[in-house]
Amino acid sequence: DQQVKQNSPSLSVQEGRISILNCDYTNSMFDYFLWYKKYPAEGPTFLISISSIKDKNEDGRFTVFLNKSAKHLSLHIVPSQPGDSAVYFCAATGTASKLTFGTGTRLQVTL
Amino acid sequence: DADVTQTPRNRITKTGKRIMLECSQTKGHDRMYWYRQDPGLGLRLIYYSFDVKDINKGEISDGYSVSRQAQAKFSLSLESAIPNQTALYFCATSSSRGSGSVYEQFFGPGTRLTVL
Numbered sequence: 001d002q003q004v005k006q007n008s009p010s011l012s013v014q015e016g017r018i019s020i021l022n023c024d025y026t027n028s029m030f031d032y033f034l035w036y037k038k039y040p041a042e043g044p045t046f047l048i049s050i051s052s053i054k055d056k057n058e059d060g061r062f063t064v065f066l067n068k069s070a071k072h073l074s075l076h077i078v079p080s081q082p083g084d085s086a087v088y089f090c091a092a093t094g095t096a097s098k099l100t101f102g103t104g105t106r107l108q109v110t111l
Numbered sequence: 112d113a114d115v116t117q118t119p120r121n122r123i124t125k126t127g128k129r130i131m132l133e134c135s136q137t138k139g140h141d142r143m144y145w146y147r148q149d150p151g152l153g154l155r156l157i158y159y160s161f162d163v164k165d166i167n168k169g170e171i172s173d174g175y176s177v178s179r180q181a182q183a184k185f186s187l188s189l190e191s192a193i194p195n196q197t198a199l200y201f202c203a204t205s206s207s208r209g210s211g212s213v214y215e216q217f218f219g220p221g222t223r224l225t226v227l
Contacts, residue, residue: 004153006153009151032214034214034215036218041220041221042220042221043115043201043203043218043219043220043221044154044201044218045218046215046216046217049214049215089153089154091154093214097142097161097205097207097213097214098156098159098169099154099156099214099216100156101146101153101154101155102153103151103152103153104153
């Protein structure tokens, strides 16, 4: 039972354009959401997070949007850069402080 | 210097062998985790420990055991390795204190394990 879903395994975006990565969740007890970025041969690194009391959080080129009624969050990267090419995982947690990860989306930013 | 280190980085072993993966951290965090990553399945939690005397099973603990030898060390053992345990294994840490989010986890570089 996949409680956190990333339905797009891959995404290709041109440099300078917007990248939008999507994530859906089913567990209504989740109240904090995170995005991680992973390069090959490295561990995931934290990118940005959002609490369920907010609907948007912005950090430089990265913005995460949360739609609680739809149980959907998205990560926007503007403008996309070649160095953003990586696998992106969304993760969710509730009171247990354990993270449940999605399956990942591979983003390729082309020149 | 890496804050979360994992040894070995790569390991090839045979079915039935016992193998231990080790994780050390210098972040001073009290919480540690073991995950495995498989293609198309994302990261799945194997075991986690919120302090030295606390060990908890994750969603896929069968076939694995762990030991929290000290606050900074958390090892994962495969008592009798099988081919479907071939995966990329990650250790992670987090802190229940401090100014950052208690939910943010910091990952090691991973161990690629192949069971023949």
